Amino acid sequence: MMDHDEADYSALIVQIAEKRDRNAFATLFRHFAPRIKGFALKSAPDPAMADELVQDTMLAVWRAAQTYDPARASATTWIFTICRNKRIDLFRRRNRPEADPPEEGDWVMQPTQENSAEISAAFRRTRALMNELPSEQADVLRMSFLEDKPHRAIAAETGLPLGTVKSRIRLALATLRQGLEQ
Amino acid sequence: MSGQHHPSLEIIGDYAAGSLPEPVALALAVHMSSCSACRMAVQKLEVIGGVVLDELPPAAMDTEAELDRALSSLDEAKSAESPSEPSDLPHALLRRVPGDLAKLPWRRVARGVAEFAIDNYEAGYRAKLLRIQSGASVPRHTHRGEEYTVVIAGAFYDSDVVYNKGDFAEADPTVRHQPIATDGGVCYCLAVTNAPLKLLGPIGRLIDPLLRRRAEH
Numbered sequence: 056m057m058d059h060d061e062a063d064y065s066a067l068i069v070q071i072a073e074k075r076d077r078n079a080f081a082t083l084f085r086h087f088a089p090r091i092k093g094f095a096l097k098s099a100p101d102p103a104m105a106d107e108l109v110q111d112t113m114l115a116v117w118r119a120a121q122t123y124d125p126a127r128a129s130a131t132t133w134i135f136t137i138c139r140n141k142r143i144d145l146f147r148r149r150n151r152p153e154a155d156p157p158e159e160g161d162w163v164m165q166p167t168q169e170n171s172a173e174i175s176a177a178f179r180r181t182r183a184l185m186n187e188l189p190s191e192q193a194d195v196l197r198m199s200f201l202e203d204k205p206h207r208a209i210a211a212e213t214g215l216p217l218g219t220v221k222s223r224i225r226l227a228l229a230t231l232r233q234g235l236e237q
Numbered sequence: 238m239s240g241q242h243h244p245s246l247e248i249i250g251d252y253a254a255g256s257l258p259e260p261v262a263l264a265l266a267v268h269m270s271s272c273s274a275c276r277m278a279v280q281k282l283e284v285i286g287g288v289v290l291d292e293l294p295p296a297a298m299d300t301e302a303e304l305d306r307a308l309s310s311l312d313e314a315k316s317a318e319s320p321s322e323p324s325d326l327p328h329a330l331l332r333r334v335p336g337d338l339a340k341l342p343w344r345r346v347a348r349g350v351a352e353f354a355i356d357n358y359e360a361g362y363r364a365k366l367l368r369i370q371s372g373a374s375v376p377r378h379t380h381r382g383e384e385y386t387v388v389i390a391g392a393f394y395d396s397d398v399v400y401n402k403g404d405f406a407e408a409d410p411t412v413r414h415q416p417i418a419t420d421g422g423v424c425y426c427l428a429v430t431n432a433p434l435k436l437l438g439p440i441g442r443l444i445d446p447l448l449r450r451r452a453e454h
């Protein structure tokens with residue numbers, strides 16, 4: 056579990072950005088690679104493809120380290136977003152449509168200590184809120200993040216009606232959003 | 238600042254999860270290119286993915302061998318994408334259509350209304366650009382499935398609600414409507430559907446079966 060280490064992982068990414076530090080990369084790889092592989096296996100039970108997703112994701116971490124902002128995302132969340140996008144590229148053979156970056160003056164955040172602390176707090180708060188969700192909601196929410204599956208596929212897999220899957224995910228998201236605003 | 242009309246939480250959540258069908262993700266990316274509130278909402282929900290990744294038990298793998306493989310590719314790893322041409326259009330859209338909308342091979346569908354189909358790249362979904370001349374209206378219709386519309390330029394109104402650049406509209410089979418471009422100039426939209434439209438009114442009922450056949454084949 057991340058509590059003690061999250062700040063360290065952020066620091067490793069910053070070291071890669073600033074010094075192209077291969078040792079920092081190795082440390083990061085040893086922690087994240089087996090989790091990324093586990094993530095890949097949830098969408099497709101193909102170990103060779105899962106190893107490719109690990110390579111694609113970690114090489115992207117190396118390349119994009121300069122764009123990582125510790126005040127905007129925790130290390131684990133940032134690596135999740137890269138891994139999610141690479142999974143879409145690899146499995147669907149398409150690039151994910153992304154929003155244009157914000158213009159100057161819009162969406163400004165300074166990478167201060169306070170912000171990094173807020174990012175860690177938001178991570179812990181999100182995890183706590185997820186653990187408080189009724190398990191029927193938490194289960195489908197996790198499936199939607201883990202398995203690259205639209206609601207229809209989750210419905211087929213669980214045997215639940217599509218409307219039930221949709222409403223459980225909607226309730227879970229609403230609870231999280233509300234909880235994160237407090 | 239635009240963005241008075243935002244996508245539902247469900248769409249934002251599916252985009253954060255990575256499970257939103259690509260054509261709908263394209264519409265959302267166009268919206269978010271001018272809506273920082275929705276970009277922030279996605280960022281907050283992406284933390285769920287971080288938590289899920291963090292909780293996963295590590296899978297069995299030959300970590301050192303895979304690390305060596307990665308280390309040996311680091312030097313070849315090319316850096317970021319080449320900068321793209323400046324354009325008024327969001328980049329996500331420019332990857333799908335040429336930048337100059339006026340030069341697209343538009344196909345007329347009604348008086349003052351033309352469409353350009355973007356490739357049919359995800360099973361069950363169609364994405365198309367609509368060009369609606371100032372004051373012209375899309376034929377009155379309802380839907381057999383969902384429809385997601387985002388305004389690229391200009392504005393339209395629908396049942397007295399005005400949609401400006403960046404605004405996002407969702408419609409389903411319960412909605413019967415007739416979007417009309419405002420007098421402010423040509424309105425360009427991206428419309429994504431997962432089932433053919435159903436035209437209403439006497440002429441609509443006449444040509445609807447033809448449209449339907451074309452959409453399904």
Ligand SMILES: [Zn+2]
Pocket residue numbers: 240242243244268272274275276
């Ligand atoms: Zn928005």
